[in-house]
Amino acid sequence: xxxxxxxxxxxxxxxxxxxxxxxxxxxxxxxxxxxxxxxxxxxxxxxxxxxxxxxxxxxxxxxxxxxxxxxxxxxxxxxxxxxxxxxxxxxxxxxxxxxxxxxxxxxxxxxxxxxxxxxxxxxxxxxxxxxxxxxxxxxxxxxxxxxxxxxxxxxxxxxxxxxxxxxxxxxxxxxxxxxxxxxxxxxxxxxxxxxxxxxxxxxxxxxxxxxxxxxxxxxxxxxxxxxxxxxxxxxxxxxxxxxxxxxxxxxxxxxxxxxxxxxxxxxxxxxxxxxxxxxxxxxxxxxxxxxxxxxxxxxxxxxxxxxxxxxxxxxxxxxxxxxxxxxxxxxxxxxxxxxxxxxxxxxxxxxxxxxxxxxxxxxxxxxxxxxxxxxxxxxxxxxxxxxxxxxxxxxxxxxxxxxxxxxxxxxxxxxxxxxxxxxxxxxxxxxxxxxxxxxxxxxxxxxxxxxxxxxxxxxxxxxxxxxxxxxxxxxxxxxxxxxxxxxxxxxxxxxxxxxxxxxxxxxxxxxxxxxxxxxxxxxxxxxxxxxxxxxxxxxxxxxxxxxxxxxxxxxxxxxxxxxxxxxxxxxxxxxxxxxxxxxxxxxxxxxxxxxxxxxxxxxxxxxxxxxxxxxxxxxxxxxxxxxxxxxxxxxxxxxxxxxxxxxxxxxxxxxxxxxxxxxxxxxxxxxxxxxxxxxxxxxxxxxxxx
Ligand code: ADP
Ligand code: MG
Numbered sequence: 001x002x003x004x005x006x007x008x009x010x011x012x013x014x015x016x017x018x019x020x021x022x023x024x025x026x027x028x029x030x031x032x033x034x035x036x037x038x039x040x041x042x043x044x045x046x047x048x049x050x051x052x053x054x055x056x057x058x059x060x061x062x063x064x065x066x067x068x069x070x071x072x073x074x075x076x077x078x079x080x081x082x083x084x085x086x087x088x089x090x091x092x093x094x095x096x097x098x099x100x101x102x103x104x105x106x107x108x109x110x111x112x113x114x115x116x117x118x119x120x121x122x123x124x125x126x127x128x129x130x131x132x133x134x135x136x137x138x139x140x141x142x143x144x145x146x147x148x149x150x151x152x153x154x155x156x157x158x159x160x161x162x163x164x165x166x167x168x169x170x171x172x173x174x175x176x177x178x179x180x181x182x183x184x185x186x187x188x189x190x191x192x193x194x195x196x197x198x199x200x201x202x203x204x205x206x207x208x209x210x211x212x213x214x215x216x217x218x219x220x221x222x223x224x225x226x227x228x229x230x231x232x233x234x235x236x237x238x239x240x241x242x243x244x245x246x247x248x249x250x251x252x253x254x255x256x257x258x259x260x261x262x263x264x265x266x267x268x269x270x271x272x273x274x275x276x277x278x279x280x281x282x283x284x285x286x287x288x289x290x291x292x293x294x295x296x297x298x299x300x301x302x303x304x305x306x307x308x309x310x311x312x313x314x315x316x317x318x319x320x321x322x323x324x325x326x327x328x329x330x331x332x333x334x335x336x337x338x339x340x341x342x343x344x345x346x347x348x349x350x351x352x353x354x355x356x357x358x359x360x361x362x363x364x365x366x367x368x369x370x371x372x373x374x375x376x377x378x379x380x381x382x383x384x385x386x387x388x389x390x391x392x393x394x395x396x397x398x399x400x401x402x403x404x405x406x407x408x409x410x411x412x413x414x415x416x417x418x419x420x421x422x423x424x425x426x427x428x429x430x431x432x433x434x435x436x437x438x439x440x441x442x443x444x445x446x447x448x449x450x451x452x453x454x455x456x457x458x459x460x461x462x463x464x465x466x467x468x469x470x471x472x473x474x475x476x477x478x479x480x481x482x483x484x485x486x487x488x489x490x491x492x493x494x495x496x497x498x499x500x501x502x503x504x505x506x507x508x509x510x511x512x513x514x515x516x517x518x519x520x521x522x523x524x525x526x527x528x529x530x531x532x533x534x535x536x537x538x539x540x541x542x543x544x545x546x547x548x549x550x551x552x553x554x555x556x557x558x559x560x561x562x563x564x565x566x567x568x569x570x571x572x573x574x575x576x577x578x579x580x581x582x583x584x585x586x587x588x589x590x591x592x593x594x595x596x597x598x599x600x601x602x603x604x605x606x607x608x609x610x611x612x613x614x615x616x617x618x619x620x621x622x623x624x625x626x627x628x629x630x631x632x633x634x635x636x637x638x639x640x641x642x643x644x645x646x647x648x649x650x651x652x653x654x655x656x657x658x659x660x661x662x663x664x665x666x667x668x669x670x671x672x673x674x675x676x677x678x679x680x681x682x683x684x685x686x687x688x689x690x
Contacts (some may be wrong), residue, residue, distance in 0.1 A: 016173075140587060190222070217244040271310060280330055347397075347415070476623040485580060573601070579598060584619075584623055
């Protein structure tokens with residue numbers, strides 16, 4: 001379908017009765033085209049059929065809607081006329097309801113005795129029955145009564161200048177006029193005249209997965225779904241409509257991802273990079289530990305990828321501390337053995353420096369040239385000399401910049417992938433001719449999300465941590481316990497261990513929210529933990545300062561590191577066994593899990609203390625998840641449920657952020673369905689509109 005013939009891409013101004021002022025209001029709601037308008041999702045529905053609630057039936061504190069007539073109204077001024085309360089009394093024949101608004105005296109002109117009004121709100125008191133600031137809708141006599149009365153009506157998110165009733169009327173009329181012209185978004189898969197699932201072009205018979213033909217969302221045409229979204233005959237229709245529209249959204253994304261992948265496979269010819277073991281063998285021999293079964297399995301999958309002529313596109317998932325770095329090193333060695341250069345990108349300078357140190361120690365004895373490129377570490381004249389030999393480049397996003405060029409780039413590795421966007425990843429890949437790609441993440445990705453945002457990658461998982469790790473115990477505490485917490489930390493430091501103390505802010509404590517800043521706490525904590533030495537680490541330090549703080553800590557010349565979440569990714573000091581996180585309530589669960597992953601890396605037992613400034617029930621319930629489990633997947637699922645996908649999506653820039661109807665926390669089945677449908681698309685022309 002070409003957009004030229006699609007009436008729905010027209011601007012809302014094309015509708016009768018929509019003027020420039022409305023257009024401005026709509027823009028604030030993100031509504032520009034007719035399609036946007038038709039997809040404006042009601043925030044709730046009101047059942048205005050005969051079975052409604054009467055004023056006499058209203059219960060305390062329960063939201064409900066009643067319909068009655070205004071029998072009295074007026075404004076009272078007080079405090080020298082600087083304040084006011086407007087009130088009307090509504091009567092529906094069963095009882096009376098007082099409705100009050102503070103400091104909105106102009107409402108007096110909006111309501112009149114005798115008006116019939118819908119009122120929606122919660123009853124505050126019974127004697128007299130009172131609601132404060134309820135939602136209202138005056139019933140107007142006239143032709144559109146059937147839109148607003150005697151049916152289930154939508155209640156929309158509004159913005160100043162739009163009225164509920166006007167918008168509802170507009171949607172009604174727009175549906176009358178255009179409702180039948182709402183096209184299927186993916187006619188190859190869904191909808192069509194028979195409203196049945198249809199085979200992709202070319203495929204004669206479609207073998208349906210068991211979940212495919214039973215999902216009722218499938219047999220609903222998109223046009224019918226849009227109508228049910230606004231004016232359902234029965235309430236359950238609205239959820240089915242949401243699912244149908246969500247399915248279209250999942251399909252949009254799946255098809256885009258698939259198209260990207262198909263284009264890659266069609267065009268890309270990479271150099272086989274599987275290596276011949278002449279570097280890996282000595283590397284493993286001097287490593288000091290043997291690889292776990294999980295690591296070995298993953299490396300076998302990677303080697304098979306690297307042997308092919310089409311480039312690897314693989315996601316390596318493994319919880320914090322699972323040992324992804326060694327896998328990255330072995331993968332790099334395979335490419336280096338095959339005479340190709342490698343670029344490894346990490347999200348922070350601290351992590352890039354740490355990788356640089358490890359890889360230099362591991363690989364330079366084998367004759368591999370390792371180079372560091374960060375914002376503050378540009379190449380020296382000297383290092384340019386060796387560009388003819390394959391090398392390993394390690395860096396931050398400085399690797400993405402134009403100044404960085406590399407010969408024979410065979411492999412790109414991206415650590416902590418969720419911190420980067422797809423665009424950055426692609427830019428780095430373009431420095432070579434279809435290099436292989438390994439991306440690594442410690443963020444355990446709930447399945448819906450994984451299917452949705454990483455649909456173009458093959459996935460390997462390191463399922464088990466290396467053996468010989470001490471346990472991590474986690475405690476949630478209120479701020480009154482801080483003296484005890486510091487005493488506990490002092491004891492651990494006296495035993496020779498080290499500690500991290502994490503704060504949400506760098507410089508100034510926010511007095512309003514009680515959010516502490518690491519610089520403001522430094523002096524106090526230095527005294528508290530004396531004679532042990534403390535150092536600061538946060539994002540505003542220069543690269544050298546950060547590096548020296550880390551070096552001091554690593555060498556145990558500093559026993560406690562006071563830091564912001566800059567240490568969230570990658571930092572690896574096995575002797576650190578204590579982590580105190582202040583204002584823990586301000587962090588997401590997934591992030592706390594990452595932070596906690598900095599400890600428990602050695603044989604000693606570790607302790608993590610989450611100090612919540614305000615230990616509300618809500619905060620306690622959330623933080624309890626961390627007390628109870630160290631399973632990253634369980635934590636990520638909980639985070640997704642409690643906070644939505646924002647933090648987990650991170651920088652992924654996946655398009656999932658634009659979902660209006662799809663809900664990543666509960667639509668796993670739909671996400672799978674979309675993937676199955678898209679997979680069946682084969683090379684057929686895509687039904688999606690751009
Ligand atoms: P992450 O997966 O979080 O990046 P790292 O790669 O930093 O984890 O590994 C964490 C620690 O575990 C490192 O100190 C690393 O040397 C160690 N390690 C990795 N693999 C093994 C193994 N097979 N046996 C023992 N220790 C290992
Ligand atoms: Mg790591």
